[in-house]
Amino acid sequence: MGAQQHRQRQLPLRPAGPATVAALLAWYEAERRDLPWRYGPRKKADPYRVWLSEIMLQQTTVKAVIPYFQKFIARWPTVAALADAPLEAILQQWAGLGYYSRARNLKACAEAIVRDHGGAFPRKEAELLALPGIGPYTAAAITAIAFGEKATPVDGNIERVVSRLFAVEQPLxxxxxxxxxxxxxxxxxxxxxxxxxAMMDLGAEVCTPKRPSCLMCPVQQDCAANARGLAEVLPMRAQKAARPSRYGVAFLVQREDGAVLLRQRPEAGLLGGMLEVPSTPWNDEAPARREALRSAPVTTSWVAVPGSVVHVFTHFRLELTVYRALVPADASFTLWAEQERCRWVARRDLHGQALPTVMKKIIAHGFSTNG
Known part of the structure; x- marks a missing residue:
C-alpha cells in the first residue's frame, strides 16, 4: 500500500486525551519493566535512586546503565554517602558511561543536597533546577516519579510517543x-x-524507533500517526551536519617495572578530571612526527605502533596514532612541565583507574604488538 493510500486512512476514533492516560496507566500496571531504581505502580520511589538513574540514563541505554547503577548503590546507598565519596572514586566507578562532567556534577549535587537541604531532595522543579547537573528533564522526572507531583519529563521515548500520538510532522x-x-x-x-x-516504557517496548508494534499498542486507536500511516516515519528529523574529525598522537610510556605513565586532565572541558595517556592536542590535521614529539612527556626513543585508534564522541570523530616507549625503572629522566599532573600506575592496576573508554582503547592498542 502506497504512502498516499496510508494518508487517506480514517482518522482516530478519539483524540489523545483522558482515555489515553487511563489506557496507558492500566497497561503500565500489567506490563511495566522491572528496573532496579523503580518501585511498583501507585508507590513513590526513592528520590536518590530516581536522580541517580536519570543522570546515568542520559545518552545511555537502560541495559548499559543497570550494572553501573547497582554498583553505585551498593557502594554509596544514600546521597550522603555519595557526597562523602572522593571524586576520583566516583570517576573510576563512572568510567564507561561517558560525559564525565556528569560524574563531577553528581558529586557536586550530592554535596549541595546534604549541605543546603539537610540530605533530602527538594520536591519542586524550580529548587531542583538550582542544583548542579539537573536540567529541566531531570527536574521534571524527579518531581513526577519520586514525589508524584504534576510535572512532564520528556525524554527520547516520550518525545517519539507524543510525536506519533499527535502526528507532529515538523522535524526535530x-x-x-x-x-x-x-x-x-x-x-x-x-x-x-x-x-x-508508562510513556517511557511504551516508547522503549512498543512505540520503538523502527518497526513500532502498533497492533500491540494500548493506545493505537488514539494515535493520529497510526491512522495516517505515518507511525514508522515519525518523528521526522532534520538532516544532521557531518561529524568533523580530529587527529593527534598519544604517548604510551612504560617503565621496565611495568608501570605506565598517566596524566590527569584539567577539571574543565571534555573528560575533565579523568586520567589519560598523554597526547598532543587534538586538531583538524594529524601532526608531523617532529611536531608531535614536542608534546612527548619524556625524551626517549619512540616507536610508532602500526594502525590507529578511532573513537567517536558526540560532536566529533577522533583518530590517534600511538607512539610507545620503554624506559628504565631506576633511570633519571625529565618529565615535561606538567609533571605534577602525571603519575605512574602499575599495569596490573590500570583497570581500577578513572580511565575513559578512549584511553583504554589507546592502552590496548599500544600493547597489542608485544605485551
Whole structure:
C-alpha cells in the first residue's frame, strides 16, 4: 500500500486525551519493566535512586546503565554517602558511561543536597533546577516519579510517543517545544510519575524507533500517526551536519617495572578530571612526527605502533596514532612541565583507574604488538 493510500486512512476514533492516560496507566500496571531504581505502580520511589538513574540514563541505554547503577548503590546507598565519596572514586566507578562532567556534577549535587537541604531532595522543579547537573528533564522526572507531583519529563521515548500520538510532522529538533506542550496536555494531576514511566516504557517496548508494534499498542486507536500511516516515519528529523574529525598522537610510556605513565586532565572541558595517556592536542590535521614529539612527556626513543585508534564522541570523530616507549625503572629522566599532573600506575592496576573508554582503547592498542 502506497504512502498516499496510508494518508487517506480514517482518522482516530478519539483524540489523545483522558482515555489515553487511563489506557496507558492500566497497561503500565500489567506490563511495566522491572528496573532496579523503580518501585511498583501507585508507590513513590526513592528520590536518590530516581536522580541517580536519570543522570546515568542520559545518552545511555537502560541495559548499559543497570550494572553501573547497582554498583553505585551498593557502594554509596544514600546521597550522603555519595557526597562523602572522593571524586576520583566516583570517576573510576563512572568510567564507561561517558560525559564525565556528569560524574563531577553528581558529586557536586550530592554535596549541595546534604549541605543546603539537610540530605533530602527538594520536591519542586524550580529548587531542583538550582542544583548542579539537573536540567529541566531531570527536574521534571524527579518531581513526577519520586514525589508524584504534576510535572512532564520528556525524554527520547516520550518525545517519539507524543510525536506519533499527535502526528507532529515538523522535524526535530524544531518540533521539541510543540511536543513538550502536547505532552503536558496529557499529564494527569494524579499519578504523574506512573504516567511518565508508562510513556517511557511504551516508547522503549512498543512505540520503538523502527518497526513500532502498533497492533500491540494500548493506545493505537488514539494515535493520529497510526491512522495516517505515518507511525514508522515519525518523528521526522532534520538532516544532521557531518561529524568533523580530529587527529593527534598519544604517548604510551612504560617503565621496565611495568608501570605506565598517566596524566590527569584539567577539571574543565571534555573528560575533565579523568586520567589519560598523554597526547598532543587534538586538531583538524594529524601532526608531523617532529611536531608531535614536542608534546612527548619524556625524551626517549619512540616507536610508532602500526594502525590507529578511532573513537567517536558526540560532536566529533577522533583518530590517534600511538607512539610507545620503554624506559628504565631506576633511570633519571625529565618529565615535561606538567609533571605534577602525571603519575605512574602499575599495569596490573590500570583497570581500577578513572580511565575513559578512549584511553583504554589507546592502552590496548599500544600493547597489542608485544605485551
Amino acid at each position: 529538533p524544531g518540533a521539541k517545544c510543540e511536543i513538550r506542550n502536547l505532552a503536558a496536555t496529557l499529564t494527569p494531576a494524579r499519578r504523574a510519575g506512573d504516567f511518565a514511566q
